[in-house]
Amino acid sequence: MATDTTLQKNQPSVGDYLRKNIREYGLLVALVVIMVFFQIITNGVLFRPVNITNLVLQNSFIVIMALGMLLIIVAGHIDLSVGSIVAFIGAISAIMLVKWGLPAIVVVPACILVGAAMGAAQGYWVAYQKIPSFIVTLAGMLVFRGMTYVVLGGRPVGPFPKEFQVLSTGFIPDFLSFTDPATSVVKNYVALVAVLLLVGYAVYAGLRERRLNTLHETENEPFGFFVVQMGVIGAVAIFLGFQLSTYRGLPNVLVVMGLLIALYTFVTTRTTIGRRIYAMGGNEKAAKLSGINTERLTFYTFVNMGALAALAGMIIAARLNSATPKAGVGFELDVIAACFIGGASASGGVGKITGAVIGAFIMGVMNNGMSIMGIGIDYQQLIKGLVLLAAVFFDVYNKNKG
Amino acid sequence: MSKTLLEMRGITKTFPGVKALNNVNLKVREGEIHALVGENGAGKSTLMKVLSGVYPAGSYDGEIHFDGEVRRFSTISDSEHLGIIIIHQELALVPLLSIAENIFLGNEVASNGVIDWQKTFRRTQELLDKVGLKEPPSTLITDIGVGKQQLVEIAKALSKKVRLLILDEPTASLNERDSDALLKLLMEFRAQGLTSIIISHKLNEIKKVADQITILRDGSTVETLDCHGEEISEDRIIKGMVGREMEDRYPPREPKIGEVLLEVKNWNVFHQQHRDRQFLHDVSFNVRAGEVVGIAGLMGAGRTETAMSLFGKSWGHKITGEVTMRGKPVDVSTIEKAIKAGLAYVTEDRKQLGLVLINNIMHNTTLANLKGVSNGTVIDDRQEAKVASDYRAKLRIRSHSIYQEAVNLSGGNQQKVVLSKWLFTSPEVLILDEPTRGIDIGAKYEIYTIINQLAAEGKGILMISSEMPELLGTCDRIYVMNEGRIVAELSKVDASQESIMRAIMRSGEKH
Numbered sequence: 001m002a003t004d005t006t007l008q009k010n011q012p013s014v015g016d017y018l019r020k021n022i023r024e025y026g027l028l029v030a031l032v033v034i035m036v037f038f039q040i041i042t043n044g045v046l047f048r049p050v051n052i053t054n055l056v057l058q059n060s061f062i063v064i065m066a067l068g069m070l071l072i073i074v075a076g077h078i079d080l081s082v083g084s085i086v087a088f089i090g091a092i093s094a095i096m097l098v099k100w101g102l103p104a105i106v107v108v109p110a111c112i113l114v115g116a117a118m119g120a121a122q123g124y125w126v127a128y129q130k131i132p133s134f135i136v137t138l139a140g141m142l143v144f145r146g147m148t149y150v151v152l153g154g155r156p157v158g159p160f161p162k163e164f165q166v167l168s169t170g171f172i173p174d175f176l177s178f179t180d181p182a183t184s185v186v187k188n189y190v191a192l193v194a195v196l197l198l199v200g201y202a203v204y205a206g207l208r209e210r211r212l213n214t215l216h217e218t219e220n221e222p223f224g225f226f227v228v229q230m231g232v233i234g235a236v237a238i239f240l241g242f243q244l245s246t247y248r249g250l251p252n253v254l255v256v257m258g259l260l261i262a263l264y265t266f267v268t269t270r271t272t273i274g275r276r277i278y279a280m281g282g283n284e285k286a287a288k289l290s291g292i293n294t295e296r297l298t299f300y301t302f303v304n305m306g307a308l309a310a311l312a313g314m315i316i317a318a319r320l321n322s323a324t325p326k327a328g329v330g331f332e333l334d335v336i337a338a339c340f341i342g343g344a345s346a347s348g349g350v351g352k353i354t355g356a357v358i359g360a361f362i363m364g365v366m367n368n369g370m371s372i373m374g375i376g377i378d379y380q381q382l383i384k385g386l387v388l389l390a391a392v393f394f395d396v397y398n399k400n401k402g
Numbered sequence: 403m404s405k406t407l408l409e410m411r412g413i414t415k416t417f418p419g420v421k422a423l424n425n426v427n428l429k430v431r432e433g434e435i436h437a438l439v440g441e442n443g444a445g446k447s448t449l450m451k452v453l454s455g456v457y458p459a460g461s462y463d464g465e466i467h468f469d470g471e472v473r474r475f476s477t478i479s480d481s482e483h484l485g486i487i488i489i490h491q492e493l494a495l496v497p498l499l500s501i502a503e504n505i506f507l508g509n510e511v512a513s514n515g516v517i518d519w520q521k522t523f524r525r526t527q528e529l530l531d532k533v534g535l536k537e538p539p540s541t542l543i544t545d546i547g548v549g550k551q552q553l554v555e556i557a558k559a560l561s562k563k564v565r566l567l568i569l570d571e572p573t574a575s576l577n578e579r580d581s582d583a584l585l586k587l588l589m590e591f592r593a594q595g596l597t598s599i600i601i602s603h604k605l606n607e608i609k610k611v612a613d614q615i616t617i618l619r620d621g622s623t624v625e626t627l628d629c630h631g632e633e634i635s636e637d638r639i640i641k642g643m644v645g646r647e648m649e650d651r652y653p654p655r656e657p658k659i660g661e662v663l664l665e666v667k668n669w670n671v672f673h674q675q676h677r678d679r680q681f682l683h684d685v686s687f688n689v690r691a692g693e694v695v696g697i698a699g700l701m702g703a704g705r706t707e708t709a710m711s712l713f714g715k716s717w718g719h720k721i722t723g724e725v726t727m728r729g730k731p732v733d734v735s736t737i738e739k740a741i742k743a744g745l746a747y748v749t750e751d752r753k754q755l756g757l758v759l760i761n762n763i764m765h766n767t768t769l770a771n772l773k774g775v776s777n778g779t780v781i782d783d784r785q786e787a788k789v790a791s792d793y794r795a796k797l798r799i800r801s802h803s804i805y806q807e808a809v810n811l812s813g814g815n816q817q818k819v820v821l822s823k824w825l826f827t828s829p830e831v832l833i834l835d836e837p838t839r840g841i842d843i844g845a846k847y848e849i850y851t852i853i854n855q856l857a858a859e860g861k862g863i864l865m866i867s868s869e870m871p872e873l874l875g876t877c878d879r880i881y882v883m884n885e886g887r888i889v890a891e892l893s894k895v896d897a898s899q900e901s902i903m904r905a906i907m908r909s910g911e912k913h
Contacts (some may be wrong), residue, residue, distance in 0.1 A: 282758035
């Protein structure tokens with residue numbers, strides 16, 4: 001018997017709202033606390049422009065894969081093969097670019113298609129043959145890794161042509177040079193202006209959304225929260241943008257990542273396909289009986305994952321400037337951890353893109369910060385493992401209490 | 403006659419909002435077969451759960467006397483220890499273990515945790531001989547039929563030194579030959595002095611074996627009949643089972659019945675798992691505009707399977723038959739197509755099949771028709787909120803907002819959310835499967851009112867229910883199903899609990 005006690009409550013109070021959304025705010029607060037902690041303990045190295053740039057470059061591919069992985073996890077599945085897809089795509093991109101001399105403009109889309117096909121090959125068994133995704137993608141992980149060794153003949157291939165390297169090491173050029181870069185603090189005005197415009201738009205869009213919600217009597221977060229949240233995010237964004245602008249500006253990868261984050265946030269929160277994935281993960285039978293083609297939907301979440309892993313694979317290859325058979329080993333675990341730290345539920349139906357992105361950055365900042373501190377890889381692993389466990393325990397604890 | 407083995411005195415058991423048992427008395431004599439009969443929901447299973455300790459002493463009122471002493475069982479093992487063993491309708495065997503392993507599961511013949519297989523197999527063989535099952539003890543459960551599995555359960559009970567054997571619908575899923583064999587076995591056991599209680603809907607079988615019959619209705623004991631006196635007719639038993647007054651529990655309605663909307667002809671379906679077994683045989687029925695049509699029948703009669711196989715082949719395989727909507731053939735081979743054809747199916751199990759419990763009311767409401775609140779790709783949040791608010795108001799869903807998660811709603815309100823979802827697909831015919839199961843009387847009345855409104859709007863309603871009074875109170879016409887067939891079609895005038903029960907019982911005897 002369900003309790004009726006909740007029926008008596010009316011509009012959510014501030015306390016209720018906080019309790020309901022504690023996960024998201026908690027996550028954001030955790031990220032800020034971790035950043036400040038490492039900033040202090042590393043004597044300000046963390047937020048140096050060059051380190052921020054590195055942080056973005058080091059984590060972009062994890063974030064990009066986390067977008068696809070979140071959909072997979074929300075749909076009630078898992079994908080262990082992404083690390084191997086990364087390696088295989090790196091390998092074939094190297095073959096195509098270095099050995100065959102094909103132009104990057106052909107190779108990049110071709111690799112994304114191959115990645116999608118690899119996702120499809122796994123999605124077929126999961127969706128239509130009902131084989132647990134854990135097993136299918138474990139097989140995929142082994143098969144794709146093996147294929148990488150075969151393709152590369154066990155040796156690294158490189159270096160890549162310049163036009164391909166920009167994918168990962170390029171920056172948005174400063175076409176708004178107001179001052180002479182040699183003397184000015186700000187060396188790249190595009191970065192600064194872009195961040196300011198973005199923050200401005202976010203505030204404007206947020207306010208407009210609130211007004212429309214009030215007009216239509218739909219739910220709004222308390223105004224205080226809106227202000228604090230916007231304030232914190234805006235301040236952090238402007239600060240980071242400023243730091244980047246004093247170095248080389250916006251990395252290309254950051255722009256790609258930003259656009260993808262925006263796209264996937266939109267897909268998960270506003271589109272029918274996003275809604276269907278959440279419903280399917282929440283209760284597959286009910287979703288199916290509501291006329292949703294759950295097989296097709298599952299299939300496409302794997303295709304999508306494959307395509308994103310392919311993009312990540314190229315970014316990594318371009319960054320390392322060589323394709324090696326060992327590329328991407330263990331990445332699947334970082335990606336999955338990012339999603340779970342970000343609040344996704346292992347049983348499906350729950351999870352947010354913003355959560356997965358913040359989760360990825362929490363892992364990234366910890367990696368980076370601990371490396372600067374000179375903590376060995378052994379203790380880094382240990383600490384990351386404990387953070388993952390703590391984050392998920394926090395979820396379980398909240399759920400049991402609520 | 404012989405002494406009393408079991409006496410349950412004044413048993414009252416309440417669940418939140420429902421009195422499941424009200425002052426029930428049951429007296430079972432040593433060495434007899436005692437039958438317990440009653441409609442679905444009369445309280446038979448609850449009573450047996452009280453007896454076996456599933457509901458521990460203290461959670462109910464009344465006394466249990468067994469073997470002359472007052473007993474207070476706090477777990478199932480307490481009652482099993484005294485030899486009270488229940489065999490449930492859904493057998494509790496592990497399919498991939500052998501007969502021998504199942505019989506001694508949790509009670510292994512072992513010393514220091516090491517199983518003595520020789521002894522296990524020898525004792526299993528002795529038990530199988532007793533129940534007349536000719537299968538090697540090493541056979542896996544999954545490889546033998548339901549009838550033999552039933553015998554394994556009984557052998558398992560015997561291994562525990564049973565004194566009172568309780569069988570819940572033991573022959574429900576058996577064919578006639580297996581049923582006969584089982585009943586014969588029970589009579590042999592009786593000759594050896596074993597006492598048993600048998601719960602069954604099959605009155606002909608009960609007449610064959612029972613010494614006494616206790617009838618339950620609405621959670622109370624109606625009477626106990628002694629079979630050794632004058633002949634007791636089935637009609638006499640049925641009257642005891644259903645003889646309640648029809649109260650004013652159903653909102654009045656003036657039916658305005660129009661053209662035939664849904665017509666199903668010669669619907670044949672094979673079983674989902676046992677793929678060579680035909681489950682539905684030539685089922686034909688129709689529903690008219692503005693009409694509420696009921697399907698009555700016992701559990702396992704094939705009602706839900708009819709609905710689900712019709713709704714996008716959600717159940718069964720090798721489905722054949724004709725479906726027309728307003729006289730035109732329609733394709734219902736996938737759920738999407740069935741919805742498009744104008745069908746909606748409100749499932750029996752709203753938590754498992756009807757709702758995404760972790761999603762809110764709004765998301766559940768629009769799930770089956772996201773096109774209705776989007777341009778096909780992008781959802782219009784405000785349009786969606788408006789739709790959900792409208793249905794929340796129209797169906798009087800009690801919640802603090804449309805953003806409340808479905809899991810936090812009461813059963814009646816959950817059912818209204820499921821109804822909202824299907825109404826938003828603008829169906830012509832709604833199939834309602836047990837729409838009022840597990841919800842309280844007040845909410846039931848509201849659901850009936852909604853059904854009446856829908857009929858008044860010209861929709862066709864096909865209602866599956868195990869509660870006969872509900873069907874009689876709301877339907878214009880009732881089909882009776884049994885063993886995968888439609889065995890009777892009764893107009894409102896002809897339909898009564900007696901006529902429905904009689905149709906079921908008579909058809910059951912034919913096969």
